[in-house]
Amino acid sequence: MDIPNRPDVEDWETDFDHFHVDYSADPYSIWKDMREGGCPVAHTDRFHGVYLPTRHEDISAIAHDTDHFSSKSVIVNDLPVADIGSFRSPPITSDPPEHQDHRRAILPAFAPRAIEKWIPITRQICNELLDEFSDSGSCDASADYAQHIPVKVIARMIGIPEEDGDLFRKWVQELLEIGPNDLNVAQAATREVFDYFGEYVKARRNDPRDDIVTYFLEAEVDGKPMDDEQIMGGLFLLLLAGIDTTWSSIGSSFWHLGQHSEDRRRLADGSASFDAAVEEFLRFYSPVTMARVITEEVEISGTTLCPGQRVLLPFAAANRDVEFMEDAETFEIDREVNRHSAFGLGIHRCLGSNLARMEIKVALEEWFRRIPEFELADPNVVTWSGGQVRGPRRIPLKW
């Protein structure tokens, strides 16, 4: 099956399309075929030319090589690289040497100690959601639970009214799910987000509070206070980077547990730890694929990568590479050594990983306290988001 307005894929090694529904439904077997079928780096002429490495070694080499690969275009869509030049969301779109300063400015807001204070708030958010359906015997774990948690947590961290969470979810969907295939929608959503944050930051200049906006207002980049545009860029990034990623990870965890009663039982009876389980969910169902622009010709696993084209970094493919990790294709809820790359590799490694881990763990713990037994009601209605953040968007559970 194909998504509207796109030619179907005849050959995944020479014509892949990461928005194709078959890719969203099961990218793992596509990557495995490429990796084991003698094509570790696939290519497509779509999207102005994109490469797709599938071995851990290659993905890691590219993520660490900022001399040949730039982050100025991390999303692959129909726009040519030159046209996205004005879209900046530092530090994710910054290259060295600026990247370090951009990253340093917001790093302390996501340090483990800074995250601690959001734990009780996240527990409360989860319980308020569970109050709505825990007695009913069924729910959609994506639409009724997973998707609301990161939105509500980020809304609290930014200090915006919680009822505006619906707007955030709409923007994330328009920017990341619809936007890559409909640039008018993406541009309209970007304008709406910047208008919203513009008003908000202006109002907050004289209203200091214990939250991220005040933190940004007091932070410095390049030795100078952040201006409104930089602060809006920072908030925009939290929205883009922190919501559907975490929603996808929480969702995949429930999708897995709804079908693997032994793993569910082990979490319920305490014979497996939530900490180890969260790492394995992150590894096995890594939701994020990032992109780089090739700035100089370079060879990767025998393929010459042409400057000006882009390369996708499917971290989920790296995490299932058996050359890199023993039994990488098996889910082990108590895996002891788990050096996964769900949060990326190299200088752009996820800034929000402490926050994300906390949210996934709390979401599972609070759920299990109230609903320790549950199962997937109907696997056929589960749908997956396409593009560069992959997660289940419908997960009907019953108990």
Ligand code: HEM
């Ligand atoms: C399970 C949830 C998450 C996953 C799997 C994830 C994954 C990633 C990955 C793979 C990167 C690397 C990007 C690259 O190499 O270009 C990244 C970067 C980043 N993430 Fe996350 N992320 C998650 C949650 C979050 C959250 C909750 C936040 C903050 C609210 C966040 C903020 C960021 C930022 C700011 C960067 C850019 C860092 C830099 O460029 O130096 N992420 N994330």
